[in-house]
Amino acid sequence: MSVNIPRGTQDILPGQSEKWQYIESIAKDVCRRYHYKEIRTPIFEHTELFKRSVGDTTDIVQKEMYTFEDRGERSLTLRPEGTAAVVRSFVENKMFGIPDQPVKLFYTGPMFRYERPQAGRYRQFVQFGVEAIGSEDPAIDAEVMALVMAIYKEAGLKKLKLVINSLGDAESRTAHREALVAHFKPRIDEFCSDCQSRLTQNPLRILDCKKDRGHELMATAPSILDYLNEESKAYFEKVTSYLDAMSIEYVIDPTLVRGLDYYNHTAFEIMSEAEGFGAITTLCGGGRYNGLVQQLGGPESPGIGFAFSIERFIAAMEAEQVEWQVDEGLDCFIVAIGDAAKDRSVSLVHDVRAAGLSADRDYQDRKMKAQLKASDRQKARFTAILGEDELAENRITVKDMSGGTQEQVPLNELAAYLKTTMEAN
Numbered sequence: 001m002s003v004n005i006p007r008g009t010q011d012i013l014p015g016q017s018e019k020w021q022y023i024e025s026i027a028k029d030v031c032r033r034y035h036y037k038e039i040r041t042p043i044f045e046h047t048e049l050f051k052r053s054v055g056d057t058t059d060i061v062q063k064e065m066y067t068f069e070d071r072g073e074r075s076l077t078l079r080p081e082g083t084a085a086v087v088r089s090f091v092e093n094k095m096f097g098i099p100d101q102p103v104k105l106f107y108t109g110p111m112f113r114y115e116r117p118q119a120g121r122y123r124q125f126v127q128f129g130v131e132a133i134g135s136e137d138p139a140i141d142a143e144v145m146a147l148v149m150a151i152y153k154e155a156g157l158k159k160l161k162l163v164i165n166s167l168g169d170a171e172s173r174t175a176h177r178e179a180l181v182a183h184f185k186p187r188i189d190e191f192c193s194d195c196q197s198r199l200t201q202n203p204l205r206i207l208d209c210k211k212d213r214g215h216e217l218m219a220t221a222p223s224i225l226d227y228l229n230e231e232s233k234a235y236f237e238k239v240t241s242y243l244d245a246m247s248i249e250y251v252i253d254p255t256l257v258r259g260l261d262y263y264n265h266t267a268f269e270i271m272s273e274a275e276g277f278g279a280i281t282t283l284c285g286g287g288r289y290n291g292l293v294q295q296l297g298g299p300e301s302p303g304i305g306f307a308f309s310i311e312r313f314i315a316a317m318e319a320e321q322v323e324w325q326v327d328e329g330l331d332c333f334i335v336a337i338g339d340a341a342k343d344r345s346v347s348l349v350h351d352v353r354a355a356g357l358s359a360d361r362d363y364q365d366r367k368m369k370a371q372l373k374a375s376d377r378q379k380a381r382f383t384a385i386l387g388e389d390e391l392a393e394n395r396i397t398v399k400d401m402s403g404g405t406q407e408q409v410p411l412n413e414l415a416a417y418l419k420t421t422m423e424a425n
């Protein structure tokens, strides 16, 4: 009996995994420059954490979580997103006591949601995200947006749209909520059953409904921007003025609401505008979550963050046909002919690797011709050939595959020779 991979998951094979590493390394380097440090939290958490933070009424909590009971009868859940765990850790480790606030963190790792799999939507996917917790300065909102745009830009993506909105503070949201209820209530029976329960539980999320997107009441729904109080309005204006100052382009979309419960003030998404990207164009989502730290038992500590998935990042790179700057080739392949040369090549390949270069040899007892072919297939920059004559004279023939030149090099100088030649080019 053969066992297949579970639906909605994928194997990342060599050839693809280099792309993942490439994106992760760019993201980590940008985080270093923006002074965000890595945090690693568990893959599973108490189910309660997500109910309390993501929100009981959200699709994630109601329909998408991988929840199980462990042998100690605790309800645990594979994390569907990263913010809840980071905030839990912030509280549990009393990071609010660190003198320099905000605490600026990044994370990366697999997330799990029981969604209907399709292009760009998986049941296990890898998110990269940042959280800045402990400041309500609008400059930090602008900073996290600048950070993620820098990651995309560095990778070579150009066809992006940054969409922002303000969800306002509690007072603004209450006023808007009442207006939404008044707007939808008289005709709520024309909406799906999810929207009908959203009307009482969280009317804002009606605007997020995929099924009722086309209903005429959607287009005329009250805009949050008309319900922002003075403070929220001033906050939003600061955020946009900082984006302007950094020449970061954006569009304001008052219908952008985001699916998770904990957001307020700044909400943003980044879309791919590349042709042929597919139906799901959202690459990244983020926003401010003042109040979440308190909700999880900490002191008042306002936060903001975002997350994107590497899967959709790669899809955007492919759609824009950005060239991958990944080095798949091998520095040196050692071809050994005859038993004595094969034995000698064991320590030889070891020396080249110890000098910091990538090197490989034959492990299938192949003839010279087949070894040379293997060197070619593996795109080796140098092919080093060790036959009986060479071994007797303590030298090796080194072919530079890029220029076609050939040199005789003393055996114990192979690594040094390869290094100098590579540096010279």
Ligand code: AMP
Residues within 6 Å of the ligand: 081, 113, 115, 120, 121, 122, 123, 124, 125, 127, 259, 282, 283, 284, 285, 286, 307, 308, 309, 311, 312
């Ligand atoms: P969210 O946590 O839902 O705001 O999602 C943030 C980002 O994670 C999205 O913009 C996507 O890039 C990515 N994402 C969310 N769900 C999935 C999924 N099922 N498969 C792949 N990427 C996803």
